Amino acid sequence: MLGAAGARACAVVVVVLAGFGAMPAAAARPSDPGVVNRAVLDQGSVGNIVGATIGWAATSTAPVQDYWIDLPLCNNYADVGLPEVYTDPGLEAFNSAVMQESPTDETHYVKQAVGVFATDDAANGAFHRILDRTGGCSGRTGTMHIDNGTTQVWSFTNGAITGTDAAWSKQEPGTDRRCFFQTRLRENVLLQAKVCQSGDGGPAVNAVAAAMQNTLGQ
Numbered sequence: 602m603l604g605a606a607g608a609r610a611c612a613v614v615v616v617v618l619a620g621f622g623a624m625p626a627a628a629a630r631p632s633d634p635g636v637v638n639r640a641v642l643d644q645g646s647v648g649n650i651v652g653a654t655i656g657w658a659a660t661s662t663a664p665v666q667d668y669w670i671d672l673p674l675c676n677n678y679a680d681v682g683l684p685e686v687y688t689d690p691g692l693e694a695f696n697s698a699v700m701q702e703s704p705t706d707e708t709h710y711v712k713q714a715v716g717v718f719a720t721d722d723a724a725n726g727a728f729h730r731i732l733d734r735t736g737g738c739s740g741r742t743g744t745m746h747i748d749n750g751t752t753q754v755w756s757f758t759n760g761a762i763t764g765t766d767a768a769w770s771k772q773e774p775g776t777d778r779r780c781f782f783q784t785r786l787r788e789n790v791l792l793q794a795k796v797c798q799s800g801d802g803g804p805a806v807n808a809v810a811a812a813m814q815n816t817l818g819q
Contacts, residue, residue: 629819631789632717634694640715640792640816641698642809650808651796653709658700664688664714665697672743677731678757678769679745681782681793682714686730691723692716710780710797713813718789728786732767742774755780760803770803783810788819 641660648655664684670676677686682697697714701707718724739759746752753773760768765786772779780797783806794809796802 629788631721632787632817632819634717636790636817637694637696637715637717640790640813641696641713642812644700646812647700647711647713647809650812651709651711651798651802651805653702655700655709655711656703656706658698660696660698662696664695664716667748668745670743670745672738672741674735675738675741675743675757676734678735678738678771678782679743679755681712681784681795685734686727687714687716687791689718689723689727691719691726693719708798710795711809712795713793713809715790715792715813718791721789724786724789724791727791728765728767728784731784732762739769768803768806781806783807785810785814787814787817790817790819792817 644655644658661682664682664687666680666683666685668679670679677683682695687695694717695715697712699710699712701710716724716727718727738757740757742754742756744752744754755771756774757771758769760770762768767784768782770779770781777799778797779800779802780795781802782793782795784791784793792810792813794806794813796806796809798805
């Protein structure tokens with residue numbers, strides 16, 4: 602049986618633990634525009650993830666689209682870092698990078714894109730410019746006409762989609778070459794990753810997107 606002192610000690614413990622349990626979880630905070638400079642992984646990091654030597658890269662500080670597709674509803678599924686998605690009065694900073702094994706070897710091809718917006722709502726709007734404009738794309742096959750004069754035929758397939766994350770893929774019909782995409786909405790940031798290779802690039806694109814997310818400082 603506890604004495605008065607012991608009872609008081611137990612009461613203190615109960616009060617402290619109850620207070621701890623009621624503490625709210627720390628909320629994520631918006632990212633600053635400078636995060637775009639570190640959110641795009643370097644060639645070495647990308648090479649380690651995809652298991653290949655990445656010998657060539659090109660970067661851009663503005664959204665770029667270098668193709669048109671004969672299925673407009675698949676436009677925002679065909680690539681990442683697109684003007685139709687990121688162009689917005691609230692876009693404060695943007696960075697993207699294309700990486701591959703050499704200037705002429707796309708055996709492993711990776712593209713990253715990240716945009717920091719002035720508000721969470723602006724970032725959410727960019728996210729929905731992907732989802733809201735690609736309804737009906739999954740299961741369709743379209744031809745991409747690249748600015749360099751080449752054409753590519755791809756079939757598109759939805760993956761997991763939530764209120765903050767979207768995954769999908771595209772495959773060249775009759776081949777094992779596929780591109781895997783991830784888009785993540787995190788507070789005022791929209792980041793995207795794309796990995797193209799033979800076989801399953803799903804784990805690789807997930808690792809690239811996760812590493813990008815880890816740099817956001819939220």
